[in-house]
Amino acid sequence: MWSAFGICDVTCGNGTMTRTRQCNNPKPLNGGEDCQGPSQTNGQCILNRCPSKANLKVVQ
Template sequence: MIGCAAKQLCKNGQWAGENLECAREVIDQDGGWSDWSPWSACSVTCGVGTQTRDRSCTNPAPAHGGAECDGDTQETRECDSGVSCEIDGGWSDWSPWSDCSVTCGVGTQTRDRSCTNPAPANG
C-alpha cells in the first residue's frame, strides 16, 4: 500500500471511530483460461464429421496491461457418427449393342446398363 493516512471521525462532537484512506499500487493481471466447454454435437448424422469446444481468456481476464492468454480458443476433433451414410445408386455406361437377332429381315438389338456406378448401399 502507498499513501495511507488515518482520519478520525467525529459525530456531534464525539469520537465515532477511525477511517483509513489508502491508495494502492495497480498491479498487472495476466489472463487465465476458463475451462473448456463440452464438445459440440458431431457435425454430421452419418459418416465422419467434426466436433468443437471453446474456452475464453476470462479466468481471470487480463487487466491493467496484463498479458493475454497464450493458445487457441477453440479445439476441433474428428467424430464418427456410428451410422453409415446411404449411397444412392448410379447407372453405369451402356454396354455395346448386341448383334442383330436375325440375319435376314427385322430383328432386335439390345444393350444393357446396371446400377453399379456406384452401387446403392446402406439404405
C-alpha cells in the same frame, strides 16, 4: 477455460466437433494479455455407420 465440445457436424460416420476457450478464469487485469495459444480447437466424433445406398429403399 475451455467450453464443452459442440455437436458433431455430421449425422453419421466420422465428423468434427468444436470447442472454444475464453480467458476469464482469471480474467486478464490492467490490460493484461489474453491466454496464449488457440482460442478454438476441434475434436473427432465417430457416429454410427452411414447406411449404404444399396440398403436404402424408396417408400411410396
